[in-house]
Amino acid sequence: MKKLSKILALIMAVSMMVLVFTACSNSSNTESPAPTGSQAADPAETGSGDEGGSTADGLSIGATYYTLQTEFCMRMDNAAKTWAEENGVEYVGYDGQNDAATQLSQVETMITNGVDAIILNPQDADACVACVDAAVAAGIPIIGVNTMVNSDQLTAYVGSEDVSAGEEIMNYMIDYMGTDSFNIVVLEGPMGQSAQLQRWEGINNVLADYPNIKILDYNTANWSRSEAMTLMETWITTYGDQIQAVVAENDEMALGARQAITAAGMDIPCIGIDGITDAVTAVSTGDMIASDFQNAEGQITGALEAAVKVINGEEVEKEIWIPFEMITPDNYEDYVGRY
């Protein structure tokens, strides 16, 4: 009797599991067998036969993002889904869980799944070289997006130049201050991450021409609002009203710093990068003077379009740059409710 109930429980558990994942997979998988069946032959045919335009219809493209738990990556994934639907492409986006090894195994899964191209948003520029190597070995084009991979094997790279973002916010802050002699503090991203290194480089490129702008202090707040708030509180205690402007390498940190500033009853201008929803609001209320918008949608669509071109045997640029866009009190309305 006991055995029977155990076996019954097991069968129930297993069938529940099967039900769960078949239900989940249905949405993305119903149309897959037909297109994937013919896709293997498609690119070859278009390559030799009619060269008429780069049709994306029926292609299968996979993407692995270093995480799907930040707004920026979610925006890329969502834009990719929309683009794929519009263009009749079968698209699957994977969450790399901040782990290069996970991303590598996802690339391998995509290869066995027979995708036509892979989009890679790497957790780390160096650690994800293995992903590129795996795709190249399998003869599948691999396009980097948003974060560079230190490999010359990458089919193409679509991103925005973080150095120029650093330069743009520093220049904007100088224009805003209307003087070239003031003190700033800089909130940095996680030390060693390419976005941190390059935005820092950009800020310093500008400062090289302004010897009277002094960096009172700089430190990492790891892209985090709460860490930035704590750091800013410490700085306010240390430097008081010597701090005349806050330059943050992303919006989250600019917002955290601004919270600390408001709490201390001060009014120090803050600027950030990325153009997240909260930052657009902050620009509208004057809590941030501006935010340099990084175009997630532009980057991922650029990558997908490049992938389609490569599959169809067309030439693409090795590096495709999507410009940052400054969100200011004059134009913030264009960015409200965009996502």
Add this chain to the structure above:
Amino acid sequence: MSNVSTPAAASIKRSRMSGKQFISTYGSLIGLVVLVIAFTVLSDGGRYISGANIRNILRMASINGLLAVGMTFVVLTGGIDLSVGAMMGCAGMYSAYFAQATMGYHWFAAVMVGVLMGLAIGLFNGVCISYLKVPAFVGTLGSMSIAQGLTFLITKSKPIPGLTDGFKNIGNGFVGPIPIPIIIMAVVLIICFTLLYKTRYGRYIFAVGGNLNAAHVSGINTKRIICSVYVISGVLSALAGVITTARVTSGVTATGDGYETDAIAMVVIGGTSLAGGKGRLWGTIVGILIMQCLTNGLDMLGVSYYAQLIVKGFVVIGAVMLDGLSAD
């Protein structure tokens, strides 16, 4: 596994144990088979069981599974090791440091640095828990933080690229058609099965986990046994870290982050009781394969990561539920 002739007491203990565990072990095996069949049917043209995909699954299972194998030893004594993921990252990073082409060390030296790192942290865990009476949960939680700190210390959180080809080969190379990580796992499993089921040491581990006082009274050096399982866990975690680093061809600080929960899940799915004394290494292997087959299969079907988390949660709970029912 239990056909060897053993002293009477041990053999009675073992036969009772395997009787209790029979259903749950059998259950998870059936679960695995059903999973594989289901994924094969659902995947496009059955490419789930293609040679390349099986190789992918086994390679990942070999790397992540090393943590679970070490964890099995710890859990059998009634302990837990929360530091496996951090040790993995730490060992990987230190071995990467010495595996840089510019450093000019042989790959084997780099591997040994990593393994020794794991051994040291594991020994630290073991001493704290067995001799200094720190609860396992707290002790390994502390060393998890220490190991993460050590990882950042060596590199200031920057990744370490430019590893030698010999080192990278550990994660990416093949012997014939078989990836090297799978071979390493096979060797580790042979050693662990021998240790656990063919030696006195293995019986002591079960005894300590089953009833610590009884084991102590019967003359077993329980402290040394408990200490040793954390060393085993440390060394195997380190090995996983070294292989992962070699596989992604650079040292990354985030390696191993959060892997401890997966390792514990694999052990639990395999039917090893968190209370200690009861369990099978064989079950852990099934647990490892279930987790890896699930991840790979759901990825292949394009199931979102969020849904995957939910499915995996149900699988873990379901497995323990089965275990509980079979213990009635």
